[in-house]
Amino acid sequence: MLRHWKKRWPLGFLLLPLSAAGFSYETPAISPETESGFEEKPGWKAEKFAVAAANPLATDAGYQVLKAGGNAIDAAVAVQMVLALVEPQSSGIGGGSFLLHFDGATVQAFDGRETAPAAVDEGLFLDGEGEPLAFMEAVASGRSVGVPGTLKMLEKAHNKHGALAWDALFTPAITLAEEGVKVSPRLHQSLASDEALRNDSLAKAFYYQGKDTPVAIGEVLKNPALAEILRQIAQHGIHVLHEGAIAEDLVQRVNTHHDRPGEISLGDLAEYEALIREPLCTPWRQWKVCGFPPPSSGHLTVMQMLGMLDHQAMLEAPLDSGAPSGGWLHQFLEVSRLAFADRNRYIADPGFIGAPDGDWNTLLAPAYLAKRAALVSSDKSMGSGAKPGNPGELNVSWAVAPSQPEYGTSHISIVDADGRAVAMTSSIEQAFGSRILADGGTGLAGGYLLNNQLTDFSFVPEVEGKPVANRVEAGKRPRSSMSPTLIFERESGEFVGSLGSPGGAAIIHYTARTLVALRDWDLNAQEALNLPHAITLGDSVFVEADRFPEETLDALEEYGHQVTQRELTSGLQVIMRQDDATLFGGADPRREGVVMGD
Template sequence: MPHPIPPWRALACAALIALSPLAATGPLAQGAAADLAPEVATGRSPRAGGEATEQMVAAANPLAAQAGLDILRAGGSAVDAAIAVQLVLNLVEPQSSGLGGGAFLLHWDEGRRALVSLDGRETAPTAATPDRFLGPDGAPMEFMAAVVGGRSVGVPGTPRLLEEAHRRWGRLPWARLFDPAIRLAEEGFAISPRLAGSLAQEEVLADDPRARALFYTADGTPKAAGARLTNPAFAATLRRLAAEGADAFYAGAIARDIVSTVAGHPTNPGDMTLADLGGYRVVEREPVCGDYRAYRVCGMGPPSSGAVAIQQILGVIEPADMAALGPGPEAVHRFAEAGRLAFADRARYLGDPDFVAVPLRGLLDEGYLAGRAALIDPARSMGEAEAGEPPFRQGGRFAPSDGPENGTSHISVVDRDGNAVSMTTTIEAGFGARLMTAGGFLLNNELTDFAFLPEEEGQPVANRVEPGKRPRSSMAPTLVFDAHGRLYVVAGSPGGSQIIGFVAKTLVGILDWGLDPQAAVDLPNFGSRNGPTELEAGTEAEGWAAALEALGHEVSVAEMTSGIQAIVVTPEGLAGGADSRREGVAIGD
């Protein structure tokens, strides 16, 4: 049976595309990845989507996407391309990801028909204690006070993750994958509107001398869009890693500099040690998979909550005829109610499985989800949902939700052999902990993804700080397979805890509403994290507020800046979508 989606040019529901003012106007010409044109002043790409017959890369910046495509053209694998993309993203989108952060990676091996998920999430230093983010009075620290400085920095996982993925699935020599990023770091590139906008809004980064020297002019003004930026320190770091592998990051001069940078913050130092860096390990996790209609949806399991929450949302809305409802208030009502239920369970049960018992089997149990779905009243919002009582559990502990996040990116790749990578990568907040190393990369503030309060209602929280522990995440790299087990969708997004809704919305757009990936990505964002029902400002969704309020929803209309990258495998080849809210593109051959 062919993939159950109509050819893009004869899309029966083309009218749905018009719901979003962000919809792309046409595919990106192959190979087009020069410095961004001045007209992209809003940070939104007017030419994000693409089509290809054999291979494709979708990433958050055209220079990074082009680097990945060049690696594919040189005979590289999907993993090779993803590595090249990540290294360039660290350079051109430093506010969002890089060597100083962590990532989750899903890999599909078409030849072996094998799905593997790798956990490159940051870990807490050995000296970390549950009261890490409590003030002298025992109250939680103000969020930004915790973020800025060494206290929030977790042991980075991205370099070790990239090396492990290359060891398993790489095709080209390791050092070859560094060439595009080294060239751009040494020769320079034009600062994109999005990076320039992030710098203009940033209030703390300039306090770091190394960051100030790199991103600001002599008078302290942030460098503008179009200004040429070089990063010779980062080029030197890349050359060392290319020659010596990830060991050069976790020991030696680079590691010593990371430790001194973390410990040297004048007001908020951290306690990471060389032993913490040297002891970091990537963990292979069992992928979390569940059925949705005729499809199999797979993602990253705990310590990420992404796959579990997405599959709960899909399982709860499955009894509804979403295809008949189409985008609009009724569909958003169902989707938001499912989100409330999923986030209630997420808050109680999800954490690092090496430290807490996570009842995965129960949370995704078909009977349990049917019971949760029965709680939805088609005519009335439930308000705040309570966590359920899933079967097969060993007790639950409350864990408050994550703080805000803007420092994340997503990479989707399919190579000519049908292998695929879905990788979500992060330094947590925009510009992370606002600490720049001598090696030219920023450090994460991932530890603020832990719960600040170590106890809730007299119980230790599942997501409390503990030494060596990985904080709970919402990152949701996702692969979808059709009824015959064939790869169908490669997707993911940045966006903090909103990632869950962003990715679930995109899957509904593709699987239920028959949209091509660019239209599905660019649909208005909507959902609920067990608070107000959120509707994306500046889109058609604003017009749905009154109908939802009539159903009892508390509605919040706000900016919801996703960064979804999606590739769909079609009978004709590959179709890509890159979120027009950002600067990404999907390009291929």
């Protein structure tokens, strides 16, 4: 049993309308982990169900829903609403999400990715001379805000699969917003290090109390505006975020931004549609790994990396002194360069561009991956020399998009008592998104943050006369790196695990390395998450500071990698079904999350 905290409400309340539930919810007597550094966690075992999320209060909300007889989708709704309150810098109702759901027989992919407003075009992030804006100038502006999709996506998933009443699932978040939650070290540090958020008058008044100093660690922060917005959504449905006063407030906040106003409209909000897509399920030795199709690049890039690794002759033992070895890291980094080269040319919103040969799986064809893997040298890094391959014919010759930053995000993994499972990755992109706080027109303190997801488009619409697949277009969904993942036994189809991570483009590296550690290195979920990270998004290699032996770093440099140590703050959540049919969950030691279950 994973339960560490006293039950907070009668188990039957979720079956009743919110107004008639007849229960008293107390803020759980816990506070998140002390800081964003590295704090080892034990891993958690459960017999029947489990939920893993980035903050203990959010995990607790999901646990209570599962305990009350709710299913994985019900729990995901409750968890996400609490994350909007306690981890506002990462995800919330002003952003977008991808959700994979296994109902015991089939997997569905629910797409709640933001869309570009109808009034924008490919020049959205170009200045008056046609040059791309500086990244942060674009981020902290009205131009960066896409039409949010998280709530419409959750509503669609709940309508199809939810067991408990929609309105009751908002009770934990509403209660916590009204009573207040203690400011975590991670939120405080994020506020202290961010300068742009203070330029928003509502955000400064709420998070900095009108001063330059952010709310203190441990201070109880109430959010009455968010409580009222969530109450309206609970009682009247998500259309209140897309129509009426709350929607009007969103449009006004974006379109009257003090520096760079956006062009979002009430029509954009009213017309947004969450989609159900066919997941990509890829055989990988004894497993079948299911992930999200484009506009996510996550699954395709992860599985390209893993497929190319399987075509490599191993240079040395993959683990050395409790960390990935220099030889294994060299191969891992090299295949990631090749996979990212393909990603930057081919992957974008499938409503606007076509897959090579009309099928995204051409990028995962064994013969193609074997050809790509042969480009990896056993003794020398290719550095910035990775070029995209030719997996199949295209209707348009796409340019390779220049690299640009990606940030943000939170991940939720859930397995319920009936074996249904969720892997959901949710984001507002950069920390604190567009740095625009919206109060829904309530006039109350607080509110929710709006995304900056449009900066996930390429700022440059063409390169050397060729269009960039991921350029800005009206109604288009920007490419994402979010990689919610469900694992199954290849032969039997039995569920094996759920995982995912935040981390921008590095999500892909974090997810790929974790899958290898789980399948090939005989590590449990927590042991896999405790391993140090190494990534490359271009020429330089970034390794997690103070986590690798000097001999490993020296080996990477001997291969020709330019190595820099830095913080690599993943937020992986993993739940795996063990051989005895019990569950074992891990939460990333770099963040505040925990796993709970029975």
